[in-house]
Amino acid sequence: QKEVEQDPGPLSVPEGAIVSLNCTYSNSAFQYFMWYRQYSRKGPELLMYTYSSGNKEDGRFTAQVDKSSKYISLFIRDSQPSDSATYLCAMNSGGYQKVTFGTGTKLQVIP
């Protein structure tokens, strides 16, 4: 079993839809949770950074962490074609610990 599981998609939604992206994990030591956006042939770009359980909102993006279920989500409101990319979840236990990435979910927002 992988430490971090993420549905690779692809996920296609119409413009303006609410998108829900999810990851599950098995390591209960993970405390820091990140979402990265990666456009084709580019490096990942940090979108959201959360610690422990709870919600964090930044513009159209909301990150949720449920440590009891080992489940994290990224919601994108009013999705735009420019949101079309691969979204990777990532997490670690903090400090200098290695960051573990999900495989990424490919999202396509159709105009």
Place this chain on the structure above:
Amino acid sequence: GAVVSQHPSWVICKSGTSVKIECRSLDFQATTMFWYRQFPKQSLMLMATSNEGSKATYEQGVEKDKFLINHASLTLSTLTVTSAHPEDSSFYICSARRGWGSYSGRATDTQYFGPGTRLTVL
């Protein structure tokens, strides 16, 4: 701020040759840089952690004699793929740790990624 560059963005080489990839943090000093490989539809795989002025720490299964890493300054790390073979063809991405941020009073690890280098070995 927090821009990381990589050079070259793509390279094609013959089997048996060596290829050097540079990773630079343009507007901040990075005491720690990371090198990843990414295969299609797979997650980023950490190859090694590079600390300025010291030897790199390689992940299990990564050949340190094949993937030479040098972190000579606080803004530059290099990855040299020696005697490259077709199976080394991949997307190589570096990241730089900007240093300690703070979230909810706790130290956080923020990595900024370069744009990646596509290596094709013929």
